[in-house]
Amino acid sequence: MTYQTITTSTDTAAKVLTITLNRPEAFNALNTQLLSEVADVLEQADQDQGIGAVVITGGPKVFAAGADIKEMASLDAVGVMNDARPKHWRRIYQFSKPMIAAVNGYALGGGCELVMHCDIVIAGESALFGQPEINLGIIPGAGGTQRLIRTVGKPLATKMVLSGEMIDANTALRANLVAEVVIPERTIERAHQLATTIASKPPIAVRLAKEALLKSFETDLESGLNLERKAFTLLAATEDRKEGIAAFMEKRKPEFKGC
Numbered sequence: 001m002t003y004q005t006i007t008t009s010t011d012t013a014a015k016v017l018t019i020t021l022n023r024p025e026a027f028n029a030l031n032t033q034l035l036s037e038v039a040d041v042l043e044q045a046d047q048d049q050g051i052g053a054v055v056i057t058g059g060p061k062v063f064a065a066g067a068d069i070k071e072m073a074s075l076d077a078v079g080v081m082n083d084a085r086p087k088h089w090r091r092i093y094q095f096s097k098p099m100i101a102a103v104n105g106y107a108l109g110g111g112c113e114l115v116m117h118c119d120i121v122i123a124g125e126s127a128l129f130g131q132p133e134i135n136l137g138i139i140p141g142a143g144g145t146q147r148l149i150r151t152v153g154k155p156l157a158t159k160m161v162l163s164g165e166m167i168d169a170n171t172a173l174r175a176n177l178v179a180e181v182v183i184p185e186r187t188i189e190r191a192h193q194l195a196t197t198i199a200s201k202p203p204i205a206v207r208l209a210k211e212a213l214l215k216s217f218e219t220d221l222e223s224g225l226n227l228e229r230k231a232f233t234l235l236a237a238t239e240d241r242k243e244g245i246a247a248f249m250e251k252r253k254p255e256f257k258g259c
Contacts, residue, residue, distance in 0.1 A: 003022075003037045003041075004033065004037070005021070005022055005023050005031070005033050005034035005037055006019055006020060006021055006022050006034060006037050006038060006041070007019075007020045007022050008020070008041055010050075010051070011192070011196070012050065014192070014195070014196040014199060015050060015051055015052035015053070015196075015199040015200075016051070016052065016053055016054070016055060016192055016195040016196055016199055017041070017045050017051045017053075017054045017055070018054070018055045018056075018057065018188075018192065019038060019041055019042075019054060019055070019056045019057070020056075020057055020058065020059055021034065021038075021056075021057070021058040021059070021063070021064055022059075024059075024062075026065075026068065027062050027064070027065035027066075027106065028058045028059075028062055028063065028064040028065065028111070029064065029065055029066055029067060029068040029069070029110075030064055030066070030067050030068060030110040030111065030114065031067075031068035031071050032068075032071065032083075032084055032085055032088070035085055035088035035089065035092070036084070036088050038056070038088070038092060039088045039091035039092050042054065042091065042092060042095040042099075043091060043095075045095070045097065046095055046096055046097060049203075049258060051097065051199075052097065052098075052195075052198065052199025052200070052201075052203060052206070053097060053098045053099070053100065053195035053196075053198045053199040054095070054097060054098070054099045054100070054195070055099075055100050055101075055102055055188070055191045055192055055195050056099060056100070056101055056102070056114070056118060057101070057102035057103070057104075057187070057188050057191065058103075058104070058105070058111075059104070059188075060104055060184065060185075060187075060188070061104060061105050062104065062105035062106050063101070063103040063104060063105060063106060063107040063111050063114075063115070063127070064106070064107060064108070064110060064111030064114060065106045065108050065109070065111060066106075066108045066109030066110050066111055066132070067109050067110040069136070085142070086142070089113075089117070089142045089143070092114075092117050093117055096207050096210065096211070097206070097207065097210070098119045098120070098195070098198050098199075098206060098210060099117070099118045099119050099120075100118060100119065100120045100121070100122060100191045100194055100195050100198075101114070101115045101118035101120070101121045101122065101191070102122050102124075102187045102188045102190070102191035102192075103115060103121060103122065103123045103124065103127045103129075103169075103178070103187065104123075104124040104126055104127060104184050104187050104188075105124075105126055105127065105128065106127075106128050107127060107128065107129050107130075108128070108129070108130045108131070108132055108166065109130070109131060109132060109133055109140070109144070110142055112129050112130060112131055112144065112148075113131075113140060113142040113143050113144050113147070114142075115129065115177070116143060116144075116147040116148065116151060116177075117143070117147075119210060119213075120179050120191075120194065121172075121177065121178040121179055122178070122179065122180050122182060122187055122190050122191040122194065123169040123172060123173070123178040123180070123181050123182075123187065124169065124181070124182060124183065124184035124185075124186075124187040125169050125170075125181055125182070125183055125184060126169070126184045127168070127169040127172070127178075127181075127187075128166045128167070128168055128169075129160075129166060129167050129168075129169075129172050129177060130160060130164065130165065130166035130167065131144045131145075131148060131160050131161050131164070132164035132166070133161075133164070134161065134162060134163070134164045135164045139161065140161065144161065145157070145161055148160065148161065148177075150217055151175075151176060151177055152172075152175040152176060152177050153175070156175050169181045200256075201256065202238070202240035202241070202243075202244060202254075202256040202258070203240075203256070203258040204235065204238055204240060204258060204259075205235055205238075205240065205241075208231040208234065208235065209231075211227075211231070212224070212227055212228045212231055215227050238259065239257060239259045240254075240256045240257065240258065240259065243255060243256060243257070244256070
């Protein structure tokens, strides 16, 4: 399909789909159409057995500088209440396969919230993260208060949301917002490399592992441990578990088939 606000490419051999936000004239501001197109691509990738992981990036200069302010300015309270954007954010969050953000430059407002919808974040040394909505008389509206505080903790999240100040890549690394910091020229390459590694793992185990990890943010420890154990038990019935154990015992590379 042809998209107006994103581009996509698939490394078939690696089973990696790359989504690139493509509104350079607006610093990749997240308008409704862009969110809808990202959600559409992810829903298709969820059903495609040839896709094991996704990289999402804004390119070498900027990830996403926020929501589309011009679009937001046209909405009154009723318009905001009926806005389609929350539906698209839910669709993105419901993607069941691993998604890795490759971030260079600004990841602000909705851009930072999109980063937090990803499972792993690779940041270039130039990356800047922030929730500056307070400067517009509003607050984050796509999880910026809830996910940020669960990720970086109350002191830093509160400072970022109430002051609108940005943090750099190394601060984000220390705060557990990102997993790795690399030179900007290697950001997308490293994200693709990691996605390739993950996509080579047994798909059912990867999917259940992601589900269990995400549930740890939403439930108490006992419930999370019960979910983990059920997933662990379910995997005992898969052919990939048999193959993984056999390959380990035979000192060879496993050949996982997703069953």
